[in-house]
Amino acid sequence: MTTPETTPTGPLVARVAVDIALPHLDRPFDYLVPDADRASIAVGCRVRVKFAGKRADGFVLGLAGSSEAGDKLRPLERVVSPEVVLTAPVARLCRAVADHYGGTFADVVRMAVPARHAATEAAEPPPHPEPRPAAPPSILSRHPGGPVFLDALAAGRPLRAAWTPAPVHGPPGDWASGLVEAAAATLAGGRGVLLVVPDADALAALAERCAAVFGAGSFVTLAADLGPAARYRAFLAVARGRVRLVLGTRNAGYAPVRDLGLIAVWDEGNDSLAEERAPYPHAREVAALRAALERSALLVAGYARTAETQALVERGWLAPLNPPPAELRRLGPAVRIAADTDLALERDPLAHAARLPHDAFAVIRRGLAIGPVLLQVPRAGYVASAACADCRAPARCPRCRRTLRGERGADALQLVCGLCGPVPGPWRCADCGGTRLRAPRVGVRRTAEEIGRAFPQVRVVESWWGHQIAEVPDVPALVLCTPAAEPRASGGYAAAVLLDTHLLLNRPELRAAEEALRRWLTVCALVRPGADGGTVLAVGESDARALQALVRLDPVGFAARELAERRATGFPPAARLVYVEGPPAAVEHYAVAAATVPDAERYGPLPLTDETVRLTVRCPPARAAALLDALTRESARRSAHKEGGGVRVVVDPQVVD
Incomplete structure (x- = not known):
């Protein structure tokens, strides 16, 4: 293969990855470059070709003076754009991801390179100043091994680490500042940085911190919700080498950052990092593959730790950056399980059966005296499912037999079928003929109604997907939310109560306990330190292993035990x-x-x-x-x-x- 500077004077052959996601055609094809396109063609640019009698787009993977096909080559239709959008390192990464997940190169390239926006290519690019020097680190440097990792980043050495910050509101749990410190060390060494986060909220928080430290315009963000023009403009700034710092969601892991020195992935267990399109790659695995291919540093981080990351730590491929559990407990909020002592059970004998035991009300009252209190409810809606109060059989739609949910009506519970809509007329149980209803599965809206009656003078805030509140002030309030919809509190929550923990733990999935612990630790990260009165109360069975790990604030120990069990039973990542x-x-x-x-x-x-x-x-x-x-x-x-x-x-x- 040749570069444009060494283009042969004779026939010029382009190796083209055609945008056709058929497994038996998952290889490059050679095309003859017409004389009119010799000056504009480049490795990594877009071209149009004739394939199987139809026009198709593709990317040039290489240029050569000859082909094994001899003189049977078809000519290129045209060079769509001379802009180099698929660099050689990213092309190698796409091939590696396709092989790792049993997919095709074309499928992965569609995730890596956004659709062309011709007007954006022709427009004058916005200015991107160099990032400002950052202040000395104060987050990562506190962790065992942190100073060594930062020095390696500044020196350009490809160290790889797994970072587990303290799950608490304040500097010890400030994940965004930790990523910024790692980025600053890498940028100071003259290399590029790529920071990947799971969702738009995390991206906004990280962008705000980067703007404060490095200056506005010194970086770009890549996310699907930017829109075609804005996303392509940011992508071109990276491909042209105008910026060295890139932030983004999962597919930003393919961004063509030049001289990549660091890839960091935050909240590595979040399922938002898993691609929903074939071949379904996970951003954590993409980052690991890229770090190995480009010999760049890697930082895999999160309040919780997955078994996959723990396996890499135990192999020595990732170095651990985490305080010991005793230090995490000192820094974090005080965490306990409701009715976990004999005295508590004497005071409330039905605590294990109650959804809101006495301990929960006590924690809420103490928390409201000094600030807002968060209550996490796993289910959205009013009544997630209704049942007959007499025979306990699920209330089913008389038409399609689906389980009915309940919404708040003017006078009584309004039954709703997810397929047929509101159920007209009075409901009658098909099993026993009863007409009374009970609510075995209560959602966040019904919980807010009940807790609001118990604290009538306190403001109640509700947040769930589709009705999400970004932030609440540092004043007494009851904040009820579903997982992943927790509002930030400007001064941290005074207390948090985790309700219905069994619903997250009892899901019939391999990763149920791991995911439950991740969601609970995310709540802990919103609560003030225990030294400032911060408390987290979990309502659930005290012998549940994930709840025990939560009380100990020991995500690393939990991941190690989870990995050992999967090795014994032959589940991923052991197989x-x-x-x-x-x-x-x-x-x-x-x-x-x-x-x-x-x-x-x-x-x-x-x-x-x-x-x-x-x-x-x-x-x-x-x-x-x-x-x-x-x-x-x-x-x-x-x-x-x-x-x-x-x-x-x-x-x-x-x-x-």
């Missing part, structure tokens, strides 16, 4: 897991392909719907490449023969049920 979903006949071919791989265990197929089944294949990590190769070859065979019926292949699924 690679693949789901194959589709029509039974098609899935059977994949089962035959998987059978050729030694040590690959097949489970199923099991029916998902009347027309779809799921095959689960598990293998040791050492056999993963062979398994994915066998499954990819089967996908290529199906696409080459144009076999009907869509098949979905998911490698290391986020939800293992």
Whole structure:
């Protein structure tokens, strides 16, 4: 391959990755470059080609003076734009991600390179000043190993670390400042930085901190909700080398940052970092692959720690940056479980059966004396599901038999079917004929109504997805929210109560306890330190392992035990897991392909719907490449023969049920 500076004087051949996501065509194709396009073509630019009789877009992966196809080459249709948008390091990353997840190069490139916006390419680019020097670090430097990590970033050494800050409101839990300190050390060494966060709220908080430290305009943000023009403008600033600091959500991990020195991923267990489109890559894994390919530093961070990250720590691939549990407990809020002592049970004998035991009211009263109090409720709505008060059978829609939920009506509970809408007329139980209703699953709105009656003089704030409150003032108030919809409190919450913890723990998923602990630690991070009166009370079974880890503020110990259990039972990350979903006949071919791989265990197929089944294949990590190769070859065979019926292949699924 050649560069534009060494372009041959004879025929010029372009190797093109055509934008066609068919497994049997997942390779570059050679095209002859017309003389009219020789001056404008470049490795990484967009081109238009004729493929299978149709016009298709593609990216130039390389230029050469000859091709194995000889003189049978088709010419390029045209160079769409001379702008280099797919750099060589990002192209290698896309190939690695596609191979790791059993996908195609074209599918991954669509995540990496945004759609072209011609007017933005032609417009005058906005100015981007160099980032200002930052103040000496005060967050990461407090952690064991933190100064060594920061010195390595400044020197350009590719150290990799897992950071677990204290889950508390204030400097010890200020994750955004910690990422900014790591970025400042890397920028001071003359290299580029890429910071990835899970959602728009985290991105806004990080952008605000970066603007305060480095100056407005010294960085760009990349997120899907920016809009086509704004996103492409920011992407071009990175591709042209005009900025060295990039912030963004999951697909920002592919940003073409030049001389990349650091990739950091915040809240690494958040499922928002998992891509919903094939081949379903996770931003944490993309960052790890990129750090290895480009020899850049890596920082994987979060208040909680996943088993995947713990496995990398135990292998020595990531260095731990976390205070010991005793220090976390000293820095964090005081955490305990309701009715966890004999005295509490004597005072409230029904505490274990009550949804809001006496301890919860006591914590709320003490918290309201000094500031706002947060109550986390796992379910949104008013009544998540209704049931007959006489026989306890679920209340079902008389038309479609779906379980009914309840909304607040003018005089009584209004039953609503998620498919048919409001249920007209009086309801009657189909099992016993009863007409009285009970609410076994209460949502955040009903809880707000009940708690508001108990504290009639206190302002009640409700926040849930679709009705989210960003921030509350530092005055006494009751703030009720669903997970991931917690408003920030300007001075930190005085107390927090975690209700219905069993609902998060009892989900039939492999990662249920891990995800529950992550959500609870996120609440702890909004509460004041215990030294300032900050308290977190969890209402649940005291013997639940995730709740015990919460009380100890020990996410690292929990991750280590979770990893040990998964090793014993053969679940990820101790093994690679693949789901194959589709029509039974098609899935059977994949089962035959998987059978050729030694040590690959097949489970199923099991029916998902009347027309779809799921095959689960598990293998040791050492056999993963062979398994994915066998499954990819089967996908290529199906696409080459144009076999009907869509098949979905998911490698290391986020939800293992």
